[in-house]
Structure formats: C-alpha cells, structure tokens
Amino acid sequence: xxxxxxxxxxxxxxxxxxxxxxxxxxxxxxxxxxxxxxxxxxxxxxxxxxxxxxxxxxxxxxxxxxxxxxxxxxxxxxxxxxxxxxxxxxxxxxxxxxxxxxxxxxxxxxxxxxxxxxxxxxxxxxxxxxxxxxxxxxxxxxxxxxxxxxxxxxxxxxxxx
Amino acid sequence: xxxxxxxxxxxxxxxxxxxxxxxxxxxxxxxxxxxxxxxxxxxxxxxxxxxxxxxxxxxxxxxxxxxxxxxxxxxxxxxxxxxxxxxxxxxxxxxxxxxxxxxxxxxxxxxxxxxxxxxxxxxxxxxxxxxxxxxxxxxxxxxxxxxxxxxxxxxxxxxxx
Numbered sequence: 001x002x003x004x005x006x007x008x009x010x011x012x013x014x015x016x017x018x019x020x021x022x023x024x025x026x027x028x029x030x031x032x033x034x035x036x037x038x039x040x041x042x043x044x045x046x047x048x049x050x051x052x053x054x055x056x057x058x059x060x061x062x063x064x065x066x067x068x069x070x071x072x073x074x075x076x077x078x079x080x081x082x083x084x085x086x087x088x089x090x091x092x093x094x095x096x097x098x099x100x101x102x103x104x105x106x107x108x109x110x111x112x113x114x115x116x117x118x119x120x121x122x123x124x125x126x127x128x129x130x131x132x133x134x135x136x137x138x139x140x141x142x143x144x145x146x147x148x149x150x151x152x153x154x155x156x157x158x159x160x161x
Numbered sequence: 162x163x164x165x166x167x168x169x170x171x172x173x174x175x176x177x178x179x180x181x182x183x184x185x186x187x188x189x190x191x192x193x194x195x196x197x198x199x200x201x202x203x204x205x206x207x208x209x210x211x212x213x214x215x216x217x218x219x220x221x222x223x224x225x226x227x228x229x230x231x232x233x234x235x236x237x238x239x240x241x242x243x244x245x246x247x248x249x250x251x252x253x254x255x256x257x258x259x260x261x262x263x264x265x266x267x268x269x270x271x272x273x274x275x276x277x278x279x280x281x282x283x284x285x286x287x288x289x290x291x292x293x294x295x296x297x298x299x300x301x302x303x304x305x306x307x308x309x310x311x312x313x314x315x316x317x318x319x320x321x322x
Binding site: 031115119129130134135136137141142143144145146147148149150151152153154155 | 203234304
C-alpha cells in the first residue's frame with residue numbers, strides 16, 4: 001500500500017530513528033554501524049526494495065567517513081539516504097551483498113576510491129584504477145593537484161605549451 | 162562528438178579523401194579526441210604501435226595538449242606528446258568540425274612538404290617515449306609518498322581469506 005512521505009517520516013521517528021527531511025520525495029536517515037543491517041532489512045520490509053547506489057563522504061576534520069546507501073521505493077516513490085558514520089582510521093562497515101547482490105560493485109568502488117573495508121565481502125578488487133599505488137584518490141588528504149603536477153608534469157593554469 | 166558530423170553528410174570529410182577505417186592496421190592517421198586517462202593511454206599506445214608506417218597522430222582539443230579542464234585529475238595525462246609523437250594539434254574545447262577538416266588538410270600539406278614525420282621521431286627517441294610511458298603506467302612507489310596503510314592491510318587479509 002502506498003504511503004505518503006509524511007507517514008514514512010512519522011513511522012521512522014516513532015521507531016526512534018533520526019530523520020532528516022530533504023526534498024519533496026527524499027529523506028535521510030542517520031543510523032549506527034551496529035544497526036546498519038537491521039535497519040536496511042527493516043526498510044526493505046516496508047517497501048524500500050531497490051538499492052540505487054552506495055557512496056561515501058570523507059569528513060576529514062571530524063575524522064570520519066560517512067557511507068551513504070541510496071534506497072528507493074517503487075511503491076511509495078520515496079528515496080531514502082541511509083547514512084552511517086565510521087572511524088576514519090579503521091573504516092570498516094558490514095557488507096550488504098547478501099541483501100542486494102548489486103552492492104558488490106558499489107562496495108568494490110567505494111573500497112577502491114576511499115579505502116573503506118566491507119566486512120564479509122571477499123572480493124574488494126579494484127574496478128577502475130590500474131596499477132594504483134597511492135592512497136585512495138577520493139580521500140580528502142589525497143592532493144590530486146600535486147599528484148598531477150608530479151606524475152604528469154601538469155602545469156598550473158595550462159602553462160604556455 | 163565532432164567526428165560523426167565531420168564524417169557524415171553535413172560536413173562530409175570524404176570529399177577531401179578522408180574516411181574512417183575499421184582497424185588500426187588499415188589506418189594512416191590516429192585521432193586522439195579528448196582527455197586521455199591512464200587506461201586510454203595504454204590502449205592508444207597499443208593502437209599506435211599496431212599502425213603500419215607511414216603514420217600520423219592528430220591530437221584533438223585542449224585536453225590532449227595540456228589536460229584542458231581535467232589538468233589536475235589524478236587519472237588523466239596532461240600532454241599527449243610526451244607519450245606518443247604528435248604531428249598536429251587542433252585547438253578548441255571542443256573543436257568544430259571545420260577545425261577538424263582544416264587540421265586534416267594542413268596535415269596533408271605537411272605530409273607533402275615532408276614536415277610531418279613524427280613517427281620517425283618515435284623510433285629515434287623511443288627510450289624517451291618508453292620512459293615516459295613506463296613512468297605513468299608502471300609506477301611502483303606512491304607518487305605523493307603516502308602509503309595506503311589501512312588499505313593494503315585490508316587487501317592482504319582479503320587474500321588470506
């Protein structure tokens with residue numbers, strides 16, 4: 001049965017989640033790492049059956065990574081961002097490939113670009129980068145400008161070639 | 162993006178005796194049309210070395226000259242001419258089909274007058290090109306000196322499992 005977004009927000013608030021109302025069809029949900037799997041299973045049980053994407057944000061000043069799971073419901077037409085914070089020095093989150101098998105590729109990608117480990121996923125091999133030996137490139141402490149200058153002889157503002 | 166209109170009826174480069182070829186082994190000119198990532202560079206070198214002599218390279222747009230808007234990316238080279246010999250470059254981001262036609266005609270004139278012979282340079286200075294290619298494609302130490310500590314530990318554990 002289709003639920004309005006306001007009903008979903010109320011349902012989640014009643015269950016004790018911290019809910020952020022973002023847009024007309026989008027809400028965000030901050031969850032704890034320990035409860036991540038339970039929370040995703042709960043969301044799936046109330047109609048959020050589609051995992052669109054997994055991404056991560058590097059909050060370097062707070063010493064944390066935020067892993068974001070984009071969950072969509074075809075029934076309610078509502079998009080939920082499930083956000084989980086992990087320690088930057090030991091970035092480990094449980095894998096969700098047993099819930100959604102397409103998560104395999106997203107987890108590989110997030111591992112490749114942020115170095116976040118997905119516990120239980122045995123294949124975190126690189127997908128995009130070839131022969132990458134530096135720290136993961138989308139971390140905020142990776143200086144992409146300096147990297148380009150040193151490796152590719154990039155010239156600031158295009159140089160005068 | 163400029164090549165389909167340049168090749169088809171509106172601009173029709175075939176009236177100048179230029180046409181697309183199915184494989185590198187049948188081609189005389191290699192057009193590198195846009196930014197070159199490391200993965201692309203590997204394939205460009207392979208394609209270029211497959212082409213029979215005499216052969217010429219046309220580098221297309223600002224990205225192949227100094228990286229264009231991608232100059233500080235961790236994964237795109239900035240100057241194609243460091244890795245394979247470039248005969249002629251077309252400026253613009255992106256160039257118009259007229260610019261492509263003009264470049265091809267200029268290249269024809271250069272070939273007639275003997276100016277365009279960069280493929281000979283490739284053989285003479287092969288060590289230079291090869292060193293540059295290996296420097297970016299076969300790097301073994303982190304460019305910025307930061308070792309991906311957590312990440313490598315994670316990978317080792319994965320391998321053991």
